[in-house]
Amino acid sequence: MPDEILFELAKQGKLKDAKVRRDQTLRMLQDEKTDRFIRDYVHQWLDLKKLEIVEPDLSIFTVDEFDLVRNQIKEEPVEFFRELLSNNLSLLNFIDSDFVMITEELNYIYRIEGHPVASPSKRPGASKISPKDYRPKEITSEFSKVMLSKKDRFRGGLLSQAGFMLMTTNNGEYTNPFYRGAWVLKSFYGDHLETPDDLEISALSPPTKTESIKETIDAHRAETSCNICHKKMDPLGIALENFDVLGRWRDKYTDVSNYA
Structure with a gap:
């Protein structure tokens, strides 16, 4: 609800002035x-x-x-x-x-x-x-x-x-590039991914000592139905994988069984 000062300025037609609007914005930011x-x-x-x-x-x-x-x-x-x-x-x-x-x-x-x-x-x-x-x-x-x-x-x-x-983790236990990528798309790009009702999502195999998380995700994304969304969100999530569940920097996974 505008305060009395704004009501008075509006009544006088002064809010049409860009300088007045700027000054009032700065005033309200101090409130x-x-x-x-x-x-x-x-x-x-x-x-x-x-x-x-x-x-x-x-x-x-x-x-x-x-x-x-x-x-x-x-x-x-x-x-x-x-x-x-x-x-x-x-x-x-x-x-x-x-x-x-x-x-x-x-x-x-x-x-x-x-x-x-x-x-x-x-x-x-x-x-x-x-x-x-x-x-x-x-x-x-x-x-x-x-x-x-x-x-x-x-x-x-x-x-x-x-x-x-x-x-954007799996219950705080390990990082999830899917969640991170989807969150960035939604919060920063305003892109809300909509999953088709009839979409069947297969389980994502965990990475192993010989297969990186990126390789695992690439295999998952090879499915046409999955690639619709994953081609947009996966690159964003993978780019953040150097951060662990609390944002600490890491150069390698400490446990490939759960990505952490």
């Missing part, structure tokens, strides 16, 4: 209601409600441990959008930015150089700190803007964030 708009818009656009039900593989976090960082994972894209909107930055930053908006806890996942990492408490008998040893007692750090070095530049944008990676 406390803008926070609600940002949060609601990002949650609906990216379908973040999925993060309420998905859990990561328990070899990464226990359920209790993940609950401590779940909200930060959900807030990361919100804070990123807020930074772009507040500073009138290019939309291209959604794809490739030279900065991220993170907390010290999230940086335990990302390990971006030059930014503090939340100190995990080691479990008894652990020989080294690993993601499964991450047990924050409480979440106290706030989001901050961190500029990326050339080495960490792949972290820029939305597509490498933990929330997106986790939502």
Whole structure:
């Protein structure tokens, strides 16, 4: 609902002036209601409600441990959008930015150089700190803007964030190029894939030590009925396979039996 100022300007016919509209837009962006708009818009656009039900593989976090960082994972894209909107930055930053908006806890996942990492408490008998040893007692750090070095530049944008990676997995256990590709098509390109009612989808064979995930997918895509959608979404999903279920970088699969 427009406020009294907008009603008055409309009554005077001044909203036809581009400068007046711009000034009023900037004024409204400073209003406390803008926070609600940002949060609601990002949650609906990216379908973040999925993060309420998905859990990561328990070899990464226990359920209790993940609950401590779940909200930060959900807030990361919100804070990123807020930074772009507040500073009138290019939309291209959604794809490739030279900065991220993170907390010290999230940086335990990302390990971006030059930014503090939340100190995990080691479990008894652990020989080294690993993601499964991450047990924050409480979440106290706030989001901050961190500029990326050339080495960490792949972290820029939305597509490498933990929330997106986790939502597009098989129940948080292993990555799925199909889900990731379909999500990018829907959220970034506005392309909603429609599966024919009579389509019979055959099971996708898991990769093996002698067959890569790309080769497995190519074999699946050889079926004409499958290729209709897969020819569009698979390249996008495969391009993101260097990121694991939480967005950590990997150069190889640690277990070819489940893609992880």
